[in-house]
Amino acid sequence: MATRTAVDVVMPQMGVSVSEGTVTKWLKNVGDTIQSDETLLEISTDKVDTEVPSPGTGVLQEILVQEGQTVSVGTVLARIGGEAVTLRREPLRAEPDLPPPLPVSIPDQVDEPEPEPAAVAEPEPEPESAVAGQQEPVAPSGNGRASAGEHTFISPVVARIAAEHRIDPATVKGTGRDGRVTKKDMLAAVESAATAVPEPVAAVAAPAPEAPAPAPAAAPPVPPTPATAARPVEADAGEKIEPMSAMRRGIAEHMRRSLDTAAHVTSAIEVDMSKVASIRERLKGELKANYGLNPTYLAFVARATIDTLRDWPLVNAEIRGESIVTRSYVNLGFAVALEGGKGLIVPVLKHAEGLNLLGMVRGIADLAERARTKKLLPDDVQGGTFTITNPGSFGTFMGTPIINQPQTAILGTYAVVKRPWVISDDTGRDAIAIRSMMNLTLTYDHRLVDGAYGAQFLHDLAERLQTWSEPDY
Amino acid sequence: MSERTYLQAIGDGLRQEMRHDKRVFLFGEDIGVYGGAFKVTQGFQEEFGSWRVIDAPLSETAILGGATGAAMMGLRPVAEMQFADFISCGWDHLVTVASKQHWRAGTPVPITIRLPSGGGFSGGPFHSQNPESSFAHIPGLKCVCPATPADAKGLIISAIQDPNPVLFFEHKHLYRHIKGEVPDEHYTIPIGQARTHQEGEDVTIVTWGAMVYTATEAAAQIDDLSVEIIDLRSILPWDKKAVLTSVRKTSKVIVLHEDTHTGGFGAEIAATIAEETFESLDAPPRRITAPDTPVPFAPVLEAAFIPQVADVVAGLREIAAY
Numbered sequence: 001m002a003t004r005t006a007v008d009v010v011m012p013q014m015g016v017s018v019s020e021g022t023v024t025k026w027l028k029n030v031g032d033t034i035q036s037d038e039t040l041l042e043i044s045t046d047k048v049d050t051e052v053p054s055p056g057t058g059v060l061q062e063i064l065v066q067e068g069q070t071v072s073v074g075t076v077l078a079r080i081g082g083e084a085v086t087l088r089r090e091p092l093r094a095e096p097d098l099p100p101p102l103p104v105s106i107p108d109q110v111d112e113p114e115p116e117p118a119a120v121a122e123p124e125p126e127p128e129s130a131v132a133g134q135q136e137p138v139a140p141s142g143n144g145r146a147s148a149g150e151h152t153f154i155s156p157v158v159a160r161i162a163a164e165h166r167i168d169p170a171t172v173k174g175t176g177r178d179g180r181v182t183k184k185d186m187l188a189a190v191e192s193a194a195t196a197v198p199e200p201v202a203a204v205a206a207p208a209p210e211a212p213a214p215a216p217a218a219a220p221p222v223p224p225t226p227a228t229a230a231r232p233v234e235a236d237a238g239e240k241i242e243p244m245s246a247m248r249r250g251i252a253e254h255m256r257r258s259l260d261t262a263a264h265v266t267s268a269i270e271v272d273m274s275k276v277a278s279i280r281e282r283l284k285g286e287l288k289a290n291y292g293l294n295p296t297y298l299a300f301v302a303r304a305t306i307d308t309l310r311d312w313p314l315v316n317a318e319i320r321g322e323s324i325v326t327r328s329y330v331n332l333g334f335a336v337a338l339e340g341g342k343g344l345i346v347p348v349l350k351h352a353e354g355l356n357l358l359g360m361v362r363g364i365a366d367l368a369e370r371a372r373t374k375k376l377l378p379d380d381v382q383g384g385t386f387t388i389t390n391p392g393s394f395g396t397f398m399g400t401p402i403i404n405q406p407q408t409a410i411l412g413t414y415a416v417v418k419r420p421w422v423i424s425d426d427t428g429r430d431a432i433a434i435r436s437m438m439n440l441t442l443t444y445d446h447r448l449v450d451g452a453y454g455a456q457f458l459h460d461l462a463e464r465l466q467t468w469s470e471p472d473y
Numbered sequence: 474m475s476e477r478t479y480l481q482a483i484g485d486g487l488r489q490e491m492r493h494d495k496r497v498f499l500f501g502e503d504i505g506v507y508g509g510a511f512k513v514t515q516g517f518q519e520e521f522g523s524w525r526v527i528d529a530p531l532s533e534t535a536i537l538g539g540a541t542g543a544a545m546m547g548l549r550p551v552a553e554m555q556f557a558d559f560i561s562c563g564w565d566h567l568v569t570v571a572s573k574q575h576w577r578a579g580t581p582v583p584i585t586i587r588l589p590s591g592g593g594f595s596g597g598p599f600h601s602q603n604p605e606s607s608f609a610h611i612p613g614l615k616c617v618c619p620a621t622p623a624d625a626k627g628l629i630i631s632a633i634q635d636p637n638p639v640l641f642f643e644h645k646h647l648y649r650h651i652k653g654e655v656p657d658e659h660y661t662i663p664i665g666q667a668r669t670h671q672e673g674e675d676v677t678i679v680t681w682g683a684m685v686y687t688a689t690e691a692a693a694q695i696d697d698l699s700v701e702i703i704d705l706r707s708i709l710p711w712d713k714k715a716v717l718t719s720v721r722k723t724s725k726v727i728v729l730h731e732d733t734h735t736g737g738f739g740a741e742i743a744a745t746i747a748e749e750t751f752e753s754l755d756a757p758p759r760r761i762t763a764p765d766t767p768v769p770f771a772p773v774l775e776a777a778f779i780p781q782v783a784d785v786v787a788g789l790r791e792i793a794a795y
Contacts, residue, residue: 155724155755155756156751156752157724157752157754158755159752160753176795177794180795182755182795183724
């Protein structure tokens with residue numbers, strides 16, 4: 001620890017019973033420079049004769065005890081100054097402005113066992129049906145940084161009070177050892193928070209989900225967290241209690257906030273996927289052979305969605321403050337469920353408007369693979385402008401997903417099933433045919449997207465899929 | 474109510490229970506004619522006769538073996554070890570037979586073993602130990618360690634009435650030093666219930682026996698610290714609930730005992746606190762105990778060995794500042 005103050009050289013304690021010592025020889029003169037641990041003088045006691053090393057590096061400024069003098073243990077013999085470097089350790093002190101050790105909740109657990117997620121399921125089991133659950137996508141949580149504070153030890157009871165009252169210990173002034181925040185400090189903070197004007201933003205312990213908008217987005221305000229205590233939960237007979245993961249807290253907060261923010265409306269449409277199904281069958285072998293890829297229904301739907309969003313920009317938009325933001329690009333999010341109900345992440349395919357069908361297939365496969373191998377980067381789950389969720393992989397035909405804020409809509413894709421369907425034949429006569437049918441839902445924020453607008457988006461999307469023209473893609 | 478010393482209170486309890494229950498008899502070295510090494514049973518042989526106050530040969534093995542057999546045959550022996558240290562001679566009878574008999578054969582073994590324990594008077598390594606933790610490890614035994622005269626009387630009666638082998642640790646330092654108001658009547662105090670010796674808010678001291686007074690003196694020396702002192706009164710069974718309740722209140726705890734450190738009963742208490750109320754803690758639980766050596770003979774060394782008021786004051790200050 002560098003210091004420019006002088007360092008004292010004292011008569012050392014050379015044994016339990018030794019109380020004094022005699023300076024026998026100075027090996028340096030005043031004005032000499034000396035290195036730390038270099039021998040400075042020799043002393044003699046009734047037990048031992050020994051050398052005394054310099055306690056620091058610098059210039060010998062003063063000799064206070066001359067050769068032949070006997071002094072008691074602890075007496076200052078000399079001073080070393082100048083650019084002295086003391087050997088004495090100051091008490092450990094935390095560096096200011098380090099982030100407190102709150103959990104960073106970038107999901108690191110993405111269990112995605114199937115090699116091909118992101119596909120709309122067909123009635124017959126296919127290995128590619130592993131993705132999205134009915135739950136609605138959630139953006140990754142915040143970076144976990146609370147306000148700047150000291151990096152000090154948080155005792156168990158302080159951690160508990162912090163969690164119960166959602167007060168960040170880093171915002172509390174500590175009076176314990178080395179500035180540690182004690183239980184009393186926390187209780188005082190709880191008390192003052194209970195009486196203060198609610199201004200809890202700095203005191204929210206749980207990281208808030210980050211707004212996934214690419215531009216500096218004004219995310220809808222997080223409702224202030226009340227400072228009331230969450231009582232410790234006790235288990236009744238037959239119940240099991242476990243703490244919420246950071247991801248689950250983020251999802252819970254986001255779900256609630258989305259419903260509190262947007263006016264959710266869902267419209268559904270039936271789509272005849274027969275044409276897509278036949279093209280897909282044909283492409284399967286080709287893509288497999290050339291690229292090792294599988295053209296999933298989801299890729300077709302995603303590709304058609306991109307084009308449709310261009311015509312209906314409010315579906316790919318955002319309400320930012322008092323303004324409406326529309327975009328020339330689409331960052332397409334795909335809801336991916338984690339195994340065992342552990343949560344959901346939404347990797348985003350950036351600038352999906354530039355991808356043809358092959359690019360879309362490859363992009364989805366890449367995201368799915370990296371989700372499965374836990375190699376998603378924080379950037380991969382941010383900045384979405386529109387989201388597709390695929391509960392149909394489990395055979396469901398209808399759902400009402402929750403919008404991924406601050407987006408304005410989310411598309412739900414459902415099971416592709418063969419159904420009897422009335423069609424018109426070439427002569428204009430009606431006939432019942434067996435067709436591969438799929439339902440799509442669009443859940444949109446009615447504040448921005450009117451019912452007719454949302455329905456027209458769905459109609460156009462369905463039309464694109466039903467009349468899929470291979471060369472266009 | 475009368476003011477009685479700790480020693481007199483134990484004598485009172487013994488006498489009243491012997492009058493109350495004819496099956497109770499005393500068995501120990503020099504307890505009859507001589508009245509016991511510490512004179513707890515002085516005058517007992519005159520009142521109860523030599524068949525109920527039996528001078529035993531100089532063999533703790535014989536005393537504990539005989540007491541175990543007598544208990545199995547339906548009597549209620551109260552065995553006295555002249556010093557608690559000597560109980561090791563009777564380990565086999567106690568640990569192998571008495572503690573397990575009920576589990577093996579359903580036979581109750583209602584023995585009480587009186588154990589003058591503790592140091593502080595230069596008794597040296599054979600006459601100063603606090604061997605309670607060795608026995609607190611043995612299921613089937615009970616270990617009682619009263620600190621006050623009133624507790625000593627109520628607990629000695631409970632020990633005799635208990636159907637299990639009960640080790641009754643009487644701290645020698647308390648015998649004549651500690652006086653207190655003791656009810657005159659015959660009464661019991663349940664084994665396994667702690668007593669809040671002093672209420673406080675900032676730090677809990679969990680202790681028993683003579684250390685209760687060391688803790689009290691130390692707490693009185695720090696003005697701005699509110700110390701709660703829990704006197705366990707028995708360590709097997711021990712009052713977990715009382716300890717955990719207090720720790721949940723104060724969040725800081727010192728376990729104080731005169732026994733040596735490693736494997737001392739303080740370790741069990743500290744571990745239980747960490748296990749069961751970790752989230753209440755605002756500082757690491759701290760043990761103040763004797764070091765891991767035999768009890769030294771020289772007064773200076775013995776004072777350095779047995780936790781002193783100054784040690785507890787230092788411990789309190791440190792944990793308070795944490």
